Ligand SMILES: O=C(O)CCC(=O)C(=O)O
């Protein structure tokens with residue numbers, strides 16, 4: 001679980017709270033307060049996801065994309081900041097057990113939809129993303 005705190009920013013157009021990234025997780029369950037700032041990239045542009053106090057945002061992560069052999073997609077998202085009020089979000093990350101080999105069920109693999117990703121374990125994916133794929137660098 002992670003709590004993200006975004007203080008007001010004097011130059012919100014020039015800064016991001018969290019840079020564009022896909023979550024490496026299986027799923028991320030996100031609660032955002034009523035300020036707003038989460039954006040998702042699809043159809044070649046950024047779309048804001050309005051806060052809904054009755055709902056969590058459930059993000060498909062890269063691990064779920066691999067488990068579903070690409071049927072479910074992980075999407076780039078980011079958090080923008082504003083100049084007036086602080087924002088808080090809470091992210092709960094669901095990840096595989098460390099020794100579990102991530103591979104899709106054979107029912108999801110066929111000639112038209114061949115295997116898209118090699119087998120991997122969660123610690124190896126996490127190490128890779130931390131080294132090569134950070135939102136803050
Ligand atoms: O603060 C947000 O709305 C997004 C946070 C996020 O993407 C993350 O913690 O992975």
Ligand SMILES: [Fe+2]
Nearest residue numbers: 021022023077
């Ligand atoms: Fe994220």
